[in-house]
Amino acid sequence: MGDEGYKFHKEHLWFKAEGDTALVGITDYAQQQLGDIVYVDLPDVGDEIKKDESLGEVESAKNLSDLIAPVSGEVIEINNDAVDDPSIINKDPMGEGWLLKVKLSDPSELDDLLSEEDYKKLAK
Amino acid sequence: MPKYDVAIIGGGPGGYVAAIRGAQLGGRICVIEKGELGGTCLNWGCIPTKALIASTSVLRYINEAKRYGINIKGDVEADFPAIMERKNKVVATLVNGIKTVFKSYDIDLIKGTGSFLAPHRLKVTLPDGSTQEIEAEKVLIATGSVPAVIPAFPIDGKKIISSDEAVNLKEVPKSILIIGAGAIGCEFAFILHELGCQVTMVEMLAHAVPLEDIDTSKTMDRELKKRKIKLYCSQKVQKVKEDADGMMLATLESGEEIKAEKVLVSIGRVFNVKGLDLENIKVAQGRRGDILVNDRLETNVPGVYAIGDVIGGIMLAHVASKEGIVAVENALGGNKRIDYRVVPATIFSNPEIGSVGLKEREARKQGYDIRIGMFPYRALGKSHAMGEIVGQAKIIADAKTDKILGVHIVGAHATDLVHEAAIAIQHGLTAQQLGDTIHSHPTLSEALMEAAHDVHQIAIDMPKKN
Structure with missing residues (x-):
């Protein structure tokens, strides 16, 4: 698969391939809209996530929203640092604030994801 | 005599x-x-x-x-x-x-x-x-x-206890397995967690506080998870035995094993x-x-x-x-009948739960066409000022008459706030009537007023719905 950079899902999550696996997190636009994140409810390691379905929730001072999975796959790692200190997600949503490491079950789903340019048009 | x-x-x-x-x-x-x-x-x-x-x-x-x-x-x-x-x-x-x-x-x-x-x-x-x-x-x-006891592993008063022993513990156990995530199980979960005990819970039905409305249960599931209280739902404990090291080892029907210092059986009362x-x-x-x-x-x-x-x-x-x-x-000579139509239920978990009237599933089962109004605590000024933003007020109304059928509050002071709803249901008030009543600002009770407004999609402090 190789390192393809960031791809985006319309429900404001990003996806970044890293060899066989991929990182998933919320976009900068999402963390701005949410405000201070107080809690993120993630699936357990070993759980399956399904594209376009809720994989968990993010709770901020303003909102409680579903996190919609950008891809389908098995959760192989969760970012416990972000769970323990959700402010990391606000500070660096595209880097240190990553949420899940996933093993893709259907690589063809990547075709449905948006490029950074297309996502920026959505997230104004 | x-x-x-x-x-x-x-x-x-x-x-x-x-x-x-x-x-x-x-x-x-x-x-x-x-x-x-x-x-x-x-x-x-x-x-x-x-x-x-x-x-x-x-x-x-x-x-x-x-x-x-x-x-x-x-x-x-x-x-x-x-x-x-x-x-x-x-x-x-x-x-x-x-x-x-x-x-x-x-x-x-x-x-x-x-x-x-x-x-x-x-x-x-x-x-x-x-x-x-x-x-x-x-x-x-x-x-x-x-x-109530589970015959497979009866209460021994020391390692396998009921709520009677739980309210008289001599010291805080380092860990506990609570069987039954109803009102009693949840209250003890929060008490013991706050005192530093590692709490694990097993519940036969699909959610914590399963007899409450679904949105109440979902909030409670989340709040337990936030506190790292592991809750096994749709599971039963098959057997409990004492390990060599004096700890209690419980085996679920799924085969999974849970180890804890004590086991609290809170599955109900007989x-x-x-x-x-x-x-x-x-x-x-x-x-x-x-x-x-x-x-x-x-x-x-x-x-x-x-x-x-x-x-x-x-x-x-x-x-x-x-x-x-x-x-x-x-x-003493009277002729009164008992009326169970309006019985508030209050659970002193954290956040609190206060509910009265029909749950959403009950209203649907009884054939009502319903409208639901929800207002989150985090949209309220008082909640933010207090620093308690978790929870919501949910009002279920009869779509035909607008009469309030059920109210489910999760959040700070829910156990007191629910009584406004009890009066409303007891006297057949509509969502509009509750919403029309001026509620003092800034109080948590405004959540009820706004939830009533939301039944008609006219809540003020929430973004416009599409």
């Missing part, structure tokens, strides 16, 4: 309330109680747990003090024996309070175990073993309930008819031995009534009290 107008067996929230009401109506009343006045509620349940929760709330605020700009310099320690001592004092004060009211009304309190010799003759076995006979025109059975010698009066009993009553709380035996947990039904203290009042009024 002393003769009374009404003899009441059991001095809990059902029995003692009936006694006072009976005395107010001019009746000559006696209460036979083998333990302390106030029964399970005052001595083993409602009050002790709320006293413990008051202490753990203080601890919680101290642990979160920095959030509010308060710095604690030095150590903070929860003195568990002192916490229990405070709980004991609270209970003793309230027991004495009831005794004082009894004295003012000339109600005879007889310490002992009551049983039937005949429908209007009771035998009381006193603590020293001697017996006394009592004659009464009418008898009211209010003997309550006991914690009516208590032990020692009543009911065969002497041939009262009609259900298949399981529960005493059957009509809507006037009379049994099939003329002059014998039964109320509270012993008749099953809604096993709540305030229901027992209401039944006690209706039954004693009937015993």
